[in-house]
Amino acid sequence: MPKKRVVLTFPPSLVSQPVTYHLVKDYDLMVNILRGVVTPNEESGLVVELSGAKHALEGGMKYLSETGIHVQPLGQDIKWHEDKCTHCTACIPACPTQALTVDRESMEVSFEKDKCIACELCIQICPYRALEIQF
Amino acid sequence: MSKTIQEINEKIKKGSAVVVTAEEIIDIVRKKGAKKAASEVDVVTTGTFGPMCSSGAYFNLGHTKPRIKIGGGTCTLNDVPCYTGFAAVDVILGATAMPDYDQRNSIYPGSFKYGGAHVIEELVAGKAVKLSATAYGTDCYPRKSVETMVYLADMNEAVLFDPRNCYQNYNVAVNCSDKVIYTYMGRLLPRIGNANYCSAGQLSPLLNDPLYKTIGIGTRIFLGGGQGYVSWQGTQHNPNVKRSDNGVPRMGSGTLAVMGDLKQMSPEWLRGASMTGYGVTLTVGIGVPIPILNEEIVQYTAVRDEEIFAQVIDYSKNYPEVIPGSVAEVNYAQLKSGSITLEGRQVPTGGLSSYVCAQKIAATLKKWIVDKKFYLSEPAALLPSVDSGISVKLMADRPVKK
Numbered sequence: 138m139p140k141k142r143v144v145l146t147f148p149p150s151l152v153s154q155p156v157t158y159h160l161v162k163d164y165d166l167m168v169n170i171l172r173g174v175v176t177p178n179e180e181s182g183l184v185v186e187l188s189g190a191k192h193a194l195e196g197g198m199k200y201l202s203e204t205g206i207h208v209q210p211l212g213q214d215i216k217w218h219e220d221k222c223t224h225c226t227a228c229i230p231a232c233p234t235q236a237l238t239v240d241r242e243s244m245e246v247s248f249e250k251d252k253c254i255a256c257e258l259c260i261q262i263c264p265y266r267a268l269e270i271q272f
Numbered sequence: 273m274s275k276t277i278q279e280i281n282e283k284i285k286k287g288s289a290v291v292v293t294a295e296e297i298i299d300i301v302r303k304k305g306a307k308k309a310a311s312e313v314d315v316v317t318t319g320t321f322g323p324m325c326s327s328g329a330y331f332n333l334g335h336t337k338p339r340i341k342i343g344g345g346t347c348t349l350n351d352v353p354c355y356t357g358f359a360a361v362d363v364i365l366g367a368t369a370m371p372d373y374d375q376r377n378s379i380y381p382g383s384f385k386y387g388g389a390h391v392i393e394e395l396v397a398g399k400a401v402k403l404s405a406t407a408y409g410t411d412c413y414p415r416k417s418v419e420t421m422v423y424l425a426d427m428n429e430a431v432l433f434d435p436r437n438c439y440q441n442y443n444v445a446v447n448c449s450d451k452v453i454y455t456y457m458g459r460l461l462p463r464i465g466n467a468n469y470c471s472a473g474q475l476s477p478l479l480n481d482p483l484y485k486t487i488g489i490g491t492r493i494f495l496g497g498g499q500g501y502v503s504w505q506g507t508q509h510n511p512n513v514k515r516s517d518n519g520v521p522r523m524g525s526g527t528l529a530v531m532g533d534l535k536q537m538s539p540e541w542l543r544g545a546s547m548t549g550y551g552v553t554l555t556v557g558i559g560v561p562i563p564i565l566n567e568e569i570v571q572y573t574a575v576r577d578e579e580i581f582a583q584v585i586d587y588s589k590n591y592p593e594v595i596p597g598s599v600a601e602v603n604y605a606q607l608k609s610g611s612i613t614l615e616g617r618q619v620p621t622g623g624l625s626s627y628v629c630a631q632k633i634a635a636t637l638k639k640w641i642v643d644k645k646f647y648l649s650e651p652a653a654l655l656p657s658v659d660s661g662i663s664v665k666l667m668a669d670r671p672v673k674k
């Protein structure tokens with residue numbers, strides 16, 4: 138199923154709009170919220186992953202820009218090179234979304250790409266360049 | 273009942289030696305008791321895989337035709353400067369050395385992408401490395417410069433030499449200031465935003481032989497994927513620190529100097545590391561076998577993470593200014609759980625030493641011994657222990673005579 142990861146920035150006037158409701162109901166899209174800061178009366182942001190049929194995605198994107206929400210594709214992808222990772226766990230506290238996690242029994246680190254919001258906080262932490270930005 | 277190293281080696285030869293890892297011995301001693309465990313188990317294997325700046329390698333590059341005396345001249349490997357204060361073609365490369373053109377931390381915080389540690393890793397991986405050397409030229413060594421590509425296999429000797437490694441316990445680093453700091457213990461967030469530790473805990477070699485009763489000069493070890501040796505006590509070996517009743521130091525204490533043939537080693541166990549805002553360092557895999565000579569020794573090896581304590585140190589002030597005092601004392605079971613409680617708050621923890629790799633090293637060493645590829649060696653001398661009176665000193669700051 139086609140997917141799109143986008144950063145949505147809402148001006149204060151649009152914060153109360155039921156955007157995700159419309160995306161689901163009117164466009165039959167799956168909306169996965171990766172990260173969000175929503176504060177009434179202030180500019181707010183959401184990082185979402187939309188998945189659905191190709192035409193539904195296009196429709197949803199059109200709807201979003203027409204409402205006045207600023208839509209920006211999520212810039213980069215973060216790649217975790219498993220072969221370079223030593224499972225030291227240095228990056229774990231840095232990751233805000235738990236895309237990087239440790240199994241505390243085995244102490245093994247794993248990366249769930251779907252949870253990664255490409256904030257890049259982990260990049261400078263990894264001493265072995267096991268985490269990399271891919272453009 | 274007690275055993276000798278010789279008896280253990282005979283058992284290894286016969287294929288009857290019982291070898292377990294420092295993790296496995298914990299349950300064995302708990303279930304069977306120290307007495308039975310000591311008679312049943314012959315060797316306990318340990319492991320650690322953490323960054324250590326006091327690492328390096330020396331090489332004999334082979335003579336050029338005509339000859340060059342690099343000693344007293346200059347030499348770089350992939351632009352990383354080597355130390356040339358030895359004979360014609362003997363050079364030392366330190367893990368933390370960097371090319372002259374590296375911007376260090378002049379662009380904040382500094383990324384330190386490539387240095388001596390990476391050169392060592394690439395050589396061990398079999399890659400070609402650019403050698404550039406200059407000399408002043410003499411009657412017997414006329415050549416004044418050389419530039420060529422070299423491989424590890426070309427060198428007459430290539431020896432990993434770490435003046436200090438295998439730290440017995442270490443600080444847990446936090447930042448009590450209100451701005452981010454970059455240290456050799458990683459990025460530390462303000463107001464104790466995170467806590468980083470660096471030890472394999474219950475698997476760490478010197479934590480399983482806390483009073484250095486078996487590990488000494490000449491002990492054969494797993495080093496970087498090959499077989500190496502303990503060559504001396506490490507620099508800053510500091511046996512006289514606060515210890516628990518089980519003999520285990522509650523802060524950084526003993527260290528090992530280790531060496532071994534680089535040509536036997538593998539890039540899996542020698543990894544160049546870039547510490548943002550700090551510098552380049554080398555992560556070295558080390559595993560030490562502990563001969564179970566008696567009940568006392570087996571009891572030491574049964575130490576668990578919850579019985580090993582470390583000091584939480586403020587790296588924004590106490591560490592750089594050398595001010596004694598710790599924020600708290602925590603144990604490795606707490607550190608490995610992912611968070612510790614400091615000043616009434618949960619603080620997330622991150623490691624620098626890999627427990628997963630330490631397990632793998634202990635398991636590999638165990639397999640080598642079981643497969644009769646590795647025999648224990650008798651140390652020529654034990655390391656200075658608590659009765660040695662040794663303790664680490666600071667540098668004296670004296671006025672310089674003009």
Ligand code: SF4
Nearest residue numbers: 232253254256257259
């Ligand atoms: S970029 Fe790194 S820190 Fe940020 S969400 Fe992805 S994995 Fe986590």
Ligand code: SF4
Nearest residue numbers: 222223225226228263
């Ligand atoms: S910091 Fe790098 S090596 Fe360490 S666990 Fe994270 S990705 Fe792996």
